[in-house]
Amino acid sequence: METLEHELRSHPFVGDLEPAYLTVLASCATNVEFPAHRFLFREGMHASGCFLIREGKVGLEIATLGRGPIVIETVGAGQVAGFSWLLEPHMYQFDGRAIEPVRAVALDGDELRARCEQDPRLGFELMRRFAHLAAERLQSTRLRLLDVYGTPHAPRH
Amino acid sequence: MHPVTEPVTEPIAGPIAGPIAGPVRAPWLDREPWRVAATRPESHDTVTLELEPPPGRAFSFRPGQFNMLYVFGIGEVPISVSGDPAADGPVRHTIRDIGAVTHALCTRQPGQEVGVRGPYGTHWPLAEAEGGDVVVVAGGVGLPPLRPALYHLLAHRDRYRRIALLYGARTPADLLFPEELACWRGRFDVEVEVIVDAASGDWRGDVGVVPELVGRVPFDPPATTAFVVGPEVMMRFTIRALTRAGLSRDQIFLSAERNMQCATAMCGHCQLGPFLVCRDGPVFCYQALAPWFARREA
Numbered sequence: 262m263e264t265l266e267h268e269l270r271s272h273p274f275v276g277d278l279e280p281a282y283l284t285v286l287a288s289c290a291t292n293v294e295f296p297a298h299r300f301l302f303r304e305g306m307h308a309s310g311c312f313l314i315r316e317g318k319v320g321l322e323i324a325t326l327g328r329g330p331i332v333i334e335t336v337g338a339g340q341v342a343g344f345s346w347l348l349e350p351h352m353y354q355f356d357g358r359a360i361e362p363v364r365a366v367a368l369d370g371d372e373l374r375a376r377c378e379q380d381p382r383l384g385f386e387l388m389r390r391f392a393h394l395a396a397e398r399l400q401s402t403r404l405r406l407l408d409v410y411g412t413p414h415a416p417r418h
Numbered sequence: 419m420h421p422v423t424e425p426v427t428e429p430i431a432g433p434i435a436g437p438i439a440g441p442v443r444a445p446w447l448d449r450e451p452w453r454v455a456a457t458r459p460e461s462h463d464t465v466t467l468e469l470e471p472p473p474g475r476a477f478s479f480r481p482g483q484f485n486m487l488y489v490f491g492i493g494e495v496p497i498s499v500s501g502d503p504a505a506d507g508p509v510r511h512t513i514r515d516i517g518a519v520t521h522a523l524c525t526r527q528p529g530q531e532v533g534v535r536g537p538y539g540t541h542w543p544l545a546e547a548e549g550g551d552v553v554v555v556a557g558g559v560g561l562p563p564l565r566p567a568l569y570h571l572l573a574h575r576d577r578y579r580r581i582a583l584l585y586g587a588r589t590p591a592d593l594l595f596p597e598e599l600a601c602w603r604g605r606f607d608v609e610v611e612v613i614v615d616a617a618s619g620d621w622r623g624d625v626g627v628v629p630e631l632v633g634r635v636p637f638d639p640p641a642t643t644a645f646v647v648g649p650e651v652m653m654r655f656t657i658r659a660l661t662r663a664g665l666s667r668d669q670i671f672l673s674a675e676r677n678m679q680c681a682t683a684m685c686g687h688c689q690l691g692p693f694l695v696c697r698d699g700p701v702f703c704y705q706a707l708a709p710w711f712a713r714r715e716a
Contacts, residue, residue, distance in 0.1 A: 322619060330619035334626055337634075360622055397630075400655075404627045405615045409649035410558035410588040 265290045268366055272313045273339045274390060282383050289372040294364050301342060301357040301365075308345035308353050310370035314338055317363035322356040334398065335360065344391045346370025450475070451490075451531035455508040460594045463515045464559060465524040466500065468508035469532055477509055477537075481544065481566035482673060482701040485536030486681045487511060489526070493519040496678040496696070498563035499537065503570060509534075512562035512594065538681045540701040542567045543671060547643035551580040553635065555656050557628050557648025558587055561594050563673050563700075564647050568602070575607055582609040582635040586628035586652070589614050590621050609635045628652055632659035639664030646672040654712055657704060670704040 265287040270276050275286060293312070295301055301312055301319060312319070319342045322330040333355065336342045342365075345353050351370065377384030450472040458466040469487075471477045479485075479499045488494035495517075501510030515524040526532060544567060552571060556564050571581050583602065587593045593612065603610040611631045613624040624631075628648070644660050646653050653672050660670055676688035676695040683697035691710030693699060704711070 318624070320619070320625065328618070332617045332619060332621060332625045335624045337624070401627045401630060404629075404651070404655060407651055408588070408615075409651045410586075410592065410615065 265292065265366065268292070268315065269313070272315065272366065274313055274341050274394075278386065282386065285376050285380075285383060286368060286373070289369045289376065291367045291369070292364075293367045295359040295362065297359050297361050299359050301359065301363070302353045304353055304356050306353050308343060308351045308370055310346050310368045310373070311341055311343040312357070312363075312365040312367050314340050314342060315364045315366065317365075318360040319363055320358050320360045322358055324356065330356065330358075332360075334401070341391075341394055344394060346373070347388070347391055449533065449535055452509075452534045454526045454528050454530050454532060456528055457526065460512060461592050463524075464512060464594060465515070466510050466512045466562075467523060467526060467532070468501075468510055469534060470508045471534070479503060479509075479537040479566075480541035481570055482541040482563060483537040483539050484563075484681075484700060485509075485511065485534050486538070486678075487513075487523055488533035488535075489519060489522040490531075490533065492522045494533070494679075495519045495523070496538070496681060496700075497523075498673070498700070500562035500565050501569075502573075503566045504573060505569075512559070512565075514559045536681070538696055540699055542645050542701055543643065543703075544570050548574075548577045550578065550641035550643060551582075551637040552578055553582045553584065553632070553637055553642055553644045553660070555584045555628060555632070555644060555646045555648070555660075556586070557652040557656075558592070559594070560647030560649075560652075560673070561585055564645060565595070565598075567645060572602070572605075572608065579641070580609065580635075580637055581607070582611070582637065584611050584613075584628055584631040584635065586613045586615070586631070586648070588616070590617055590623070611635060627655070629655040629659035632656065632663055637663075639669075642669060644670045646670065650675070650711075667705040667708055668703055671701055672704055672707070673700045674702055674707065675700065 266283050269283050269286055269290065314336055316338055319336045320332040321334040321336065322332050324330050342357050343353065345351060377387060452469040452471055454467055455470040456468040460466055481503055484496045484498045486494050487497050497511045497513055499509060500512040513520050513523050515521050523532065554564050554568060568583065571578055599610060599612060602608055611634055613626050613628060613631055617625050642665055644665055646656050657670055674690060674695050676690055678688040678696050679685045681696040683694045688695040
């Protein structure tokens with residue numbers, strides 16, 4: 262448990278939480294490792310939790326007919342993969358696959374939700390962080406929707 | 419702090435209006451054409467032309483400056499020099515095929531002629547950045563205008579502290595200069611991060627947008643200079659990320675793009691607020707440009 266708390270403390274996503282909350286998180290946490298190409302989670306699966314990435318890189322992929330999987334986002338050390346555990350219907354929206362060997366702390370989503378229900382301050386603190394993460398991903402998606410590197414539509418030289 | 423130095427342009431001969439005492443030679447009429455020495459495809463729509471000046475014509479430029487390239491009977495475009503400022507030999511320009519003139523340039527063959535006038539414009543503040551960290555941020559075809567600065571930074575590595583290149587493109591196939599990127603990545607004294615908007619499953623690199631990379635490289639904000647080139651939207655979001663990371667406006671430099679036609683500050687097509695990009699830019703300090711940068715009317 263102490264090791265897990267130490268690892269949580271050194272992760273940028275939750276490291277500055279109150280020590281008592283880090284203890285709560287540690288009680289819902291497991292150290293996990295995935296070799297390259299292994300799936301952390303699959304689209305449509307029950308979102309059992311999230312992964313605080315310590316090392317390596319995870320690709321969020323969507324399978325497409327005829328084009329193979331498309332990587333829509335990558336998540337690396339210090340970042341978080343998966344926030345579907347927080348929102349109903351608690352189902353992963355994409356595949357999460359290790360692009361390179363991954364070491365992470367997995368947080369149990371069901372357990373964590375129950376703890377958040379019991380302690381709304383913890384719930385708010387986590388919701389604030391995941392909302393920030395969701396906003397960043399939305400911003401990134403919007404930027405890519407603009408296709409700024411694509412061929413300009415206006416007449417050019 | 420805005421423009422670093424006076425633009426290196428040749429003086430315009432004679433008055434623009436009023437009585438003319440003698441024959442006036444416009445700067446774009448007294449040039450012999452240059453010859454295409456070699457071409458190199460960089461991606462499916464981008465080509466590097468190596469252009470050889472006419473015999474006896476010396477050419478030098480400073481990183482960030484551009485030339486006006488013209489194809490007879492078709493038109494003229496401003497293109498940044500993309501080669502090594504310290505190297506002798508043909509002058510490199512990397513061009514994306516997006517219109518009639520750029521298409522004509524991209525399809526030139528060795529031995530054919532291209533009109534060249536320049537160099538024009540301001541340059542990257544490489545001397546002013548000495549002693550500190552330098553973060554170079556490029557998006558799409560924004561990398562070629564920064565490549566001369568990268569050559570300079572790496573050739574004078576001991577004058578700078580940390581150097582980082584953050585580069586974004588649409589897909590892995592759109593990445594320019596992949597061999598050089600691999601070479602720079604192999605160095606221990608420069609941090610290189612590359613990201614693409616989307617990729618298939620066999621891409622091992624990052625997927626996302628360039629501003630995300632700003633937080634991934636270490637630099638000391640009060641002692642950092644950032645050079646940014648890319649589509650304007652990408653530059654706006656990158657500037658936000660850099661300012662969030664602690665850089666002030668006068669530490670950020672960018673290369674602006676406008677409809678440039680004369681390159682001699684006469685026609686006014688490239689006006690951006692109180693500036694003419696051909697004369698006052700293309701490299702601007704963001705401090706000066708900020709009031710005009712995201713303004714619709716500009």
